[in-house]
Amino acid sequence: MDLQYLLLSVEANVATVTINRPDKGNALAPQVLEEVAALFTELGVREDVRVVVLTGGEKYFSAGFDLNEIRKLEKVSNEAYINLFHRAYRAILFCPQPVICAVGGAAIAGGFDLTLMCDIRYASERAKFGQREIVLSLTPVMDPLWRIIGLGRAKEVALTGRIYDAYEAEKMGYVSRVFPEGKLLEEVGAIAREMATYDRGCLRETKALSNKVLNEDLDGAMRVQEWLFRTYIGSEDNHQRIDALQAKLAAARKK
Template sequence: MPYNYLIKDIAGKVATVTLNRPDKGNSLSPDVLEEIRALFTQLGTDPDVNVIVFTGGERYFSAGFDLGEIRQLEKVSNEAYIRLFHQAYRAILFCPRPVICAVGGPAIAGGFDLTMMCDIRYASTRAKFGQKEIALSLTPIMDPLWRIIGMGRAREVALTGRIYDADEAEKMGYVSRVFAEGELLSSVAEIAQNMAGYDQQCLRETKQLSHLVADQNLDGAMQIQEWLFRSYIGSEDNHRRIDDLQAQLAARRKQ
């Protein structure tokens, strides 16, 4: 399908998806959400893609809901719009490929929710994060937010509607690393390319494992991890990668 609000680029097993609605601050209209749902669903089964980078560019990520669209809704006519939001969220959250979010500017309300659905979040110093739903008489998404930053912090984010800068987001564990303005996309591209060199199935099952263990008791989680580890250790690819690593270490010792 043609994409009017997303730019897709695939290079070296990395797909970069860029929100492209600059005149509206990359706000989320039904058309934007449908494109997100469709593209992430498609990329999740693309054999040429190992890792996905999701971004709005160096300037901003997404201002959130398209308020003009929401203002037209009534309680009796909101079902399709709400379903579409959650279909877009789930397409990212449960995409078989790891999704890295590169946040170059404000990620607010629905834009914040999109970053929450990604596996790893990196930000530039320009980035800002916040759930403003409470200020609009809307209930915000708490899960998976609480799994990322803990329930206490998640309650603060949800109930205060406060906007957090990139440093605060990093300190609370929401963002993994903050890059200088203008260096975000190149830095994240390097990280993604390194990840994309790993075994595709192992990447996929490691992401699935991160979802599974969150709902297990400790004993159950350990059993799942033991079984999965056993299914990979000793494989041909495992042996090849060990040989490559040992060769790299030997070369470094000679330097």
């Protein structure tokens, strides 16, 4: 597909999607959202892609809503624009492959919400996070935020509109790790490539499981997990990986 505001590279079963509107701080104009929705939908059916990385590069992530576009809207004409945001959000959230977010700079309002839809978030030490909708008299996306950091923290993020630095985001459990400035893409790329060596079906099922169990009672969740584990244990790939690990451990013991 033709892309104007996104860059796509696929290597070693990892698709890297880069928001590329640096002159506007990667603000989310309608065309950007259209491309995000279309590209993630397309990536979801590609068998050569096992892991997706979403980034804005080492300097930016996304400044969020394109305020010039929002200023044009009236209540009676906002449905299509809002639907566009949520199509982009859902395309990331329900992408079958794990989606890793690499945040190199500010992720504000709509930009923050894009990070929210990803499965794992890593940040550069210069990254900033803020759900700033409340400042603009807008309501924020609370779900899945509360599922990630807990309801109390989510209320603080949403109701205060505070901007958090990378280490604060890591402390609250929103970001998994913080990397030195300039090292983010290298480190996240290595993690993604390692993940992409894992069984394709297991990666997808584990992501689907992590979403499904939130809506199950404990007994239902345990049954789903039992069924999935039974599906993969004893498979040819399972046996091959056990053999490889045992060979590696045996070689290490001989040293």
